[in-house]
Amino acid sequence: MRLTTFKKPTIILVDDHLIFRQGLKSLITIENLGKVIGEASDGKEFIKLLSLPDPDLVIMDIDMPHMNGMEATQKALELKPDLKIIVFSMFGDEEYFLKMTELGVKGFILKSSGINEVEKAISDVMNGEKYFSNTLPKNTINKLNLNKPQETIEKPKTPIPWW
Amino acid sequence: MNLNLFKKPTVIIVDDHLIFQQGLKSIITAENIATVIGEASNGKDFIDILSNTKPDLVLMDIDMPQMNGLEAAQKALELMPGIKIIILTMFGDEDYYYKMIDIGVKGFILKSTGIAELEKAIHEVMRGESYFSNELLTKIIRNFSQNAYQRKKLVNDLTDRELMVLQQICQGLTTNEIAEKLNISPKTVKSHRSNLLEKTACKNTPGLILFALKNKIIEL
Numbered sequence: 351m352r353l354t355t356f357k358k359p360t361i362i363l364v365d366d367h368l369i370f371r372q373g374l375k376s377l378i379t380i381e382n383l384g385k386v387i388g389e390a391s392d393g394k395e396f397i398k399l400l401s402l403p404d405p406d407l408v409i410m411d412i413d414m415p416h417m418n419g420m421e422a423t424q425k426a427l428e429l430k431p432d433l434k435i436i437v438f439s440m441f442g443d444e445e446y447f448l449k450m451t452e453l454g455v456k457g458f459i460l461k462s463s464g465i466n467e468v469e470k471a472i473s474d475v476m477n478g479e480k481y482f483s484n485t486l487p488k489n490t491i492n493k494l495n496l497n498k499p500q501e502t503i504e505k506p507k508t509p510i511p512w513w
Numbered sequence: 514m515n516l517n518l519f520k521k522p523t524v525i526i527v528d529d530h531l532i533f534q535q536g537l538k539s540i541i542t543a544e545n546i547a548t549v550i551g552e553a554s555n556g557k558d559f560i561d562i563l564s565n566t567k568p569d570l571v572l573m574d575i576d577m578p579q580m581n582g583l584e585a586a587q588k589a590l591e592l593m594p595g596i597k598i599i600i601l602t603m604f605g606d607e608d609y610y611y612k613m614i615d616i617g618v619k620g621f622i623l624k625s626t627g628i629a630e631l632e633k634a635i636h637e638v639m640r641g642e643s644y645f646s647n648e649l650l651t652k653i654i655r656n657f658s659q660n661a662y663q664r665k666k667l668v669n670d671l672t673d674r675e676l677m678v679l680q681q682i683c684q685g686l687t688t689n690e691i692a693e694k695l696n697i698s699p700k701t702v703k704s705h706r707s708n709l710l711e712k713t714a715c716k717n718t719p720g721l722i723l724f725a726l727k728n729k730i731i732e733l
Binding site: 366367368369370372373374375376377380391438440461462463464465468 | 529530531532533535536537538539540543554601603624625626627628631
């Protein structure tokens with residue numbers, strides 16, 4: 351029973367671990383979440399794929415050789431600003447999250463999540479929303495949801511000496 | 514042993530990335546390579562599963578929270594000495610390889626390789642062989658080149674006969690085959706082999722093969 355409906359997207363998978371891509375593709379196909387039309391094992395390969403018909407969605411790793419996910423995202427969104435990108439990453443990659451949201455990615459999920467969460471993310475993003483996994487560290491989610499510069503968070507003021 | 518060629522092995526997958534576990538299970542099932550009978554997201558959960566499940570094979574990640582793959586492999590091999598473990602690993606895990614081989618894991622493959630190589634590895638290991646992807650062996654050798662001086666001394670300690678036996682072991686020959694080829698008795702081959710293990714401080718055949726590779730006694 352599926353509570354959400356969404357247009358089944360065409361998808362490009364970008365991850366340097368072939369066996370990860372093969373597994374994810376198998377799951378996406380079996381669970382009928384979309385159609386994988388392309389795969390790339392690094393950012394460079396992915397950018398080349400962008401000369402082909404646009405995918406509805408890109409699922410992107412961060413840590414990859416040659417060109418990492420952040421640089422690839424930046425390049426891809428310069429070429430195609432409306433491209434929907436979901437970052438699928440690991441604990442420890444948090445430093446990139448804020449920057450990538452600013453670049454315009456539509457969602458973040460961690461690889462410790464399962465296919466159910468991938469489905470939720472795809473569904474939300476295909477319906478025009480953003481999706482930030484609640485398995486992300488709390489302070490990261492707060493920053494992402496606020497989506498405003500850190501400076502607006504009130505800082506304790508330096509006490510003024512009474513004299 | 515031949516039965517294993519026809520029997521689909523039962524497998525436990527151990528990886529902290531749920532999506533990787535699920536994906537691997539999905540593809541292993543779809544390709545009819547093995548039957549996944551258990552999944553764990555860290556070494557501790559895996560050891561718990563082992564108390565009531567006996568898989569033919571374990572596919573194991575290294576970097577995991579709570580108990581990593583090295584510790585889990587060691588514990589599992591203490592509990593079930595015959596258990597076959599294949600490590601699924603990433604570039605950057607090189608520090609663990611030698612130790613892993615030493616404690617008795619049967620194979621290593623990189624996550625950047627695909628299901629075809631995993632299938633090959635599973636077949637080899639189920640046949641009682643070891644499986645190490647070439648990419649990894651090259652890395653291991655590079656890793657060990659740092660201790661060149663010590664190793665040279667070790668190699669010099671080996672007799673000509675021992676070196677010849679070592680070369681034959683690396684060709685995958687059995688004790689009897691080596692005896693026949695070198696025109697010595699199987700008993701002598703066995704004693705050369707145990708001397709080799711002792712002198713090189715290796716625990717098993719894969720260890721000896723690695724020793725031979727990194728000392729350029731044989732080449733890939």
